[in-house]
Amino acid sequence: MMAEGVKKMTKRYVGKNIFKVDAREKVTGNAIYTEDIYFDNMLYLKIKRATHPHAYLRRIDISKAQKLPGVVKIITAADIPKVKNFGLIIKDQPVLIGIGQKMRYMGDALAIVIAESKEAASQAIGLIEVEVEKLEAISDPLRAIEKDAPLIHQDGNILDTYYLKKGDIKKGFAQADLIVENEYRTSFLDQVPLQVEAGVGIFDQETEIIKLWVATQWLHDTQADIAQSLGLPKEKIRIIQPVIGGAFGKKEDISVHIYLALAAMETKRPVKLTYTREESMIAQSKRHPFIIRMKTGVTRKGYLTACQVEVIVDTGAYASSGPAVVHKGLYHCTGPYNVGNVKGVAHIVYTNNTYCGAMRGFGATQMAFAYESQMDIITHRLRIDPVQFRLQNAYSIGSSTPNSQILTLGVGVKETIKLAADIAGWKE
Amino acid sequence: MKHKIRFTINGEVKEIEVQPNKTLLKMLREDLDLIGVKEGCGAGECGACTVLVNNKPVNSCLMLAVEVDGKEILTIEGLSDGINLDPLQESFLKHNAIQCGYCTPGMVMSAKALLNRNSHPKEEDVKEALAGNLCRCTGYKRIVDAVLDAVKKGGGK
Numbered sequence: 001m002m003a004e005g006v007k008k009m010t011k012r013y014v015g016k017n018i019f020k021v022d023a024r025e026k027v028t029g030n031a032i033y034t035e036d037i038y039f040d041n042m043l044y045l046k047i048k049r050a051t052h053p054h055a056y057l058r059r060i061d062i063s064k065a066q067k068l069p070g071v072v073k074i075i076t077a078a079d080i081p082k083v084k085n086f087g088l089i090i091k092d093q094p095v096l097i098g099i100g101q102k103m104r105y106m107g108d109a110l111a112i113v114i115a116e117s118k119e120a121a122s123q124a125i126g127l128i129e130v131e132v133e134k135l136e137a138i139s140d141p142l143r144a145i146e147k148d149a150p151l152i153h154q155d156g157n158i159l160d161t162y163y164l165k166k167g168d169i170k171k172g173f174a175q176a177d178l179i180v181e182n183e184y185r186t187s188f189l190d191q192v193p194l195q196v197e198a199g200v201g202i203f204d205q206e207t208e209i210i211k212l213w214v215a216t217q218w219l220h221d222t223q224a225d226i227a228q229s230l231g232l233p234k235e236k237i238r239i240i241q242p243v244i245g246g247a248f249g250k251k252e253d254i255s256v257h258i259y260l261a262l263a264a265m266e267t268k269r270p271v272k273l274t275y276t277r278e279e280s281m282i283a284q285s286k287r288h289p290f291i292i293r294m295k296t297g298v299t300r301k302g303y304l305t306a307c308q309v310e311v312i313v314d315t316g317a318y319a320s321s322g323p324a325v326v327h328k329g330l331y332h333c334t335g336p337y338n339v340g341n342v343k344g345v346a347h348i349v350y351t352n353n354t355y356c357g358a359m360r361g362f363g364a365t366q367m368a369f370a371y372e373s374q375m376d377i378i379t380h381r382l383r384i385d386p387v388q389f390r391l392q393n394a395y396s397i398g399s400s401t402p403n404s405q406i407l408t409l410g411v412g413v414k415e416t417i418k419l420a421a422d423i424a425g426w427k428e
Numbered sequence: 429m430k431h432k433i434r435f436t437i438n439g440e441v442k443e444i445e446v447q448p449n450k451t452l453l454k455m456l457r458e459d460l461d462l463i464g465v466k467e468g469c470g471a472g473e474c475g476a477c478t479v480l481v482n483n484k485p486v487n488s489c490l491m492l493a494v495e496v497d498g499k500e501i502l503t504i505e506g507l508s509d510g511i512n513l514d515p516l517q518e519s520f521l522k523h524n525a526i527q528c529g530y531c532t533p534g535m536v537m538s539a540k541a542l543l544n545r546n547s548h549p550k551e552e553d554v555k556e557a558l559a560g561n562l563c564r565c566t567g568y569k570r571i572v573d574a575v576l577d578a579v580k581k582g583g584g585k
Contacts, residue, residue, distance in 0.1 A: 019521060026529030027517045029464015029504035033530065036463040194468040194476055194530035194564050246528040246564050277469045 022243065031243045034198040037213050039270035042200075043072055045256075045263050046121035046273075048111040048128045049283065050103035053139075053317075053352040054152065055132035057097050060110060065127035070120030073266055074128070075112040077101070080262060086229045086254050088221070088357070090319040092153060095229060095258050103132070104152055105317035105352050107283030114263050114271065141291065141314040141349040152317065152350040159315060160323055164330050164344035166404055172306025172341025176297030179306075180377050184294065184370040189287035190280075191359050195245020197284060198274040201260030205268060210237050210261045215244040217252045217358075226257050237261070249358030253285050253320055285357030288325055289314050290366040294333070296374045297341075302382060302389045307402070309333045309370075311346035313356075320357035322348050329363030331403045335371040336413040337393040342402040387421045433497040437462075438506025446493040452486075453477045455493035456503060464504040464533045468562070475561035478534035479503045485541040487560070504533035507540065516540055519578035520571070527565035535561045539575045549579060 025031040062074045077098030085091040097103050097110050111128055115121035138144045144157040151157060173179060199214035210232075216222045219239055227234045244251065256273040263271040275283065290313050297306035311330060315322035330346045361368075379386040394413045400406050421427070430445040437460060446455055453470075456462040456479065465488055468476035472490040479488045480502040507514045513521070516539050526532050535558060542549055542557035549557070554575045563571065 017522070017524070020524060020526060022529070023521050023524070023526045024513075026526050026532050027520050027536065028508060028510070028513070029462075029533045031529055032463075033466070035467065192564055194466070194474060194528065194562065196468075244528060245530040248564065277471065 026243070033195050033245045034200065034213055034215055034242045035195060035274055037200045037242065037272075039200065039202070042270040042272055043114050043116060043263070043267055044118045044121045044272055045259055046113045046115070046118070046125050047109045047259060047279075047283075048113065048125050048130075049279075050097070050106050050108040050110065051130050052103065052132050052134050053106050053137040054135045054150070055103055056135070057099055057101055057103060057110065057130065058133050059129075059131040060099065061129040062111060064129070065113065065124040068115075068120060068124050068127060070116040071113065071124045072116065073114045073263075074124070075114070075262055075266060076110070082231055083258070083262070084229045084231065086225045086258065087319055088218075088225070088253060088321045089323050090159075091228075093254075093318040093355075095262075102135075104350075105354055107354055108317070109259070112259050112263055114267055137352045139351055139353055141312050141351055144349045144351050145312070145347065152352060157350045159319055159348045159350055160326075161348075162327055162330055162346045164333070164342060164402055166343075166400075166402055167341035169306055169308055169341050169343040172339075173295075173297045173308075175299065175305040177300040178378065178381060179295060179297050180374055180381065181293070181295040182370075182374065182377070184290075184292040184373060186290045186292075186366045186369055188289050188353070188356070189359060191246075191248035191250035191285075191287070193244075193246030193248055193250055196275045196277055196280040197251070197255035198272075199256040199260050200270060200272045201264035202270045203264040203268055208236060210264055211240060212238070212257055212260055213240045213242050214255075214257055214260070215242060215247065215251050216257075217247050217249070222254060222257065225254055226261060229258055230261060248360050249287075249362070250285055252358045255284055282354060284354075285320055285359070286316065286354055287359035288322065288329075288356040288363065288366065290329065290370075292367065292370040294370045294374055296371075296378065298378050298382070300382070302379075302384050302392060304334070304337055304339045304393050306341040307334050307339045307371075308342075309344040311344070313346060313348045314351050314353060315348050316351055316353040316355035318355040319348075320355050321362075322356060325356070325358065325363040327363070329367045331401065332364040332367045333371065334402050335368060335375075336395045337371070337375070337390070338395060338399050339402070344402065387417060387426055390417050431494050431497075433494055435496045435498065436500040438501070438503060448492070448494055450493045451489055452479070452481075452491040452493050452496060453488040456488060456501075462503050462505050466530055466533055468530065473562070474531070474534075475538060476531050476534045478537045478561065480537055480541055480544075483541065483544050485538045485560075502537070502540075504536060507536065514540070515581055516543070516575065516578045519574040519581070523570045523574035523577060525567060525570040525574040527563075527567050531561055531563045535563065535571055539578075542575070543579065547579070549575075551576060
């Protein structure tokens with residue numbers, strides 16, 4: 001029965017040129033992205049952001065901004081005492097920073113300005129006066145883990161530590177004829193989806209449902225997170241997914257959502273918020289920079305015997321999907337190569353940088369820079385062919401990963417290496 | 429003070445009053461509802477807002493609306509009659525040169541400008557013409573293939 005179904009499906013789709021369902025709208029300019037949604041009587045929001053990456057908010061004065069023609073309302077933390085923190089895995093991110101509370105990166109929000117026009121909202125932001133008590137801003141995770149570093153979050157700057165163990169690392173290095181040890185560093189990277197964070201919100205007074213048109217990658221998780229933050233049942237939050245406009249991990253996190261919900265409830269009018277590209281860069285997630293110390297053991301004949309790795313990951317001011325990204329990175333420390341003896345530790349560290357989250361590869365890409373560099377250095381030192389070396393160590397069906405998962409399906413690494421070498425003209 | 433300007437947009441003569449500091453992008457999107465013109469960066473980096481002004485591709489976020497007085501503008505909306513697509517659009521569909529689609533209108537307009545000035549472009553010409561248009565889904569190969577195929581089918585005539 002099932003085989004027949006698969007066969008039928010194969011005939012219908014596989015190997016055929018299938019048009020994307022919304023391609024025609026996209027190629028004619030008719031597709032509706034969030035930024036294209038407009039309602040009559042709509043108000044525009046703008047967010048007043050932190051003025052220092054690590055500081056206590058001591059005073060916020062919105063009186064001048066409030067008097068500006070076109071400004072309808074300015075929401076600060078004092079107006080929303082019951083609103084709770086949000087976050088994908090750990091609820092550590094505040095919606096608005098209140099008096100006496102701490103801003104932890106330049107993207108933290110201090111106030112939501114609601115105005116009749118984008119221009120008035122933008123102008124009002126500049127009229128909000130803020131006084132802060134500055135703390136040491138930590139931009140380096142190695143500084144963050146020092147004993148005398150100020151604490152960014154109450155429970156310490158090391159958010160979590162993960163361990164990895166397989167085989168016997170001592171035995172692995174004893175079997176090695178060559179041991180190569182190096183430190184690698186990767187950098188922050190922005191996903192830069194072409195459509196920035198944008199959204200429109202409406203509060204339906206009859207049903208008390210908040211409708212949000214915002215592109216998101218986790219529709220139901222986002223709905224649940226907004227609901228818990230606002231203290232509302234999930235069914236009171238309705239998210240309508242417009243055409244997304246690229247995401248690549250960046251739209252997994254909450255961005256404009258809660259601001260829109262608060263402003264819609266407050267004003268009972270349609271509200272719109274679109275980040276500038278600069279704001280998107282400052283306020284929303286990045287790819288995690290990794291510091292990777294990797295020690296690899298190999299025999300004279302070019303067989304890997306041991307891999308020991310220590311990773312320090314800068315997750316920025318908030319956790320976002322950091323814990324999952326770092327876990328995954330650690331599990332990929334040997335890449336697609338068989339290593340019998342593995343030991344690893346990864347620390348995920350808070351700093352005052354923009355928080356990091358998901359981006360294509362989810363931690364695996366950072367690690368690739370380290371293990372593939374190690375592979376090249378080893379082949380150079382042993383004077384052996386880098387393609388042959390990779391092939392003889394590569395995974396096949398039955399191989400076991402650093403977290404001891406046995407691979408039973410879909411292992412295409414050897415074919416991939418061979419094909420890549422052919423296309424690159426390696427033998428010539 | 430608003431300025432009265434007169435121009436041709438997608439074949440139709442229009443006369444409107446605009447603020448002197450309004451960009452062409454904002455006028456097209458906000459005053460003329462041409463939402464196929466996309467804003468990606470607002471700083472001339474990404475090309476998503478590309479339209480043709482007197483047949484030349486421009487970043488509409490970098491041009492003031494008052495500058496199009498007396499000129500002819502073509503946007504993605506004017507490329508087809510809504511039923512029959514331009515050969516370039518057909519080719520983008522056929523080659524699945526569209527992922528998130530946000531760069532697509534700008535890409536198509538930059539390609540259109542190329543075909544207007546060169547009916548038989550080579551692959552290198554296509555790449556050069558699209559150099560100012562960013563695609564973040566990394567679909568460049570299919571986009572270049574789509575433009576070259578449109579040329580082969582006579583789209584560049």
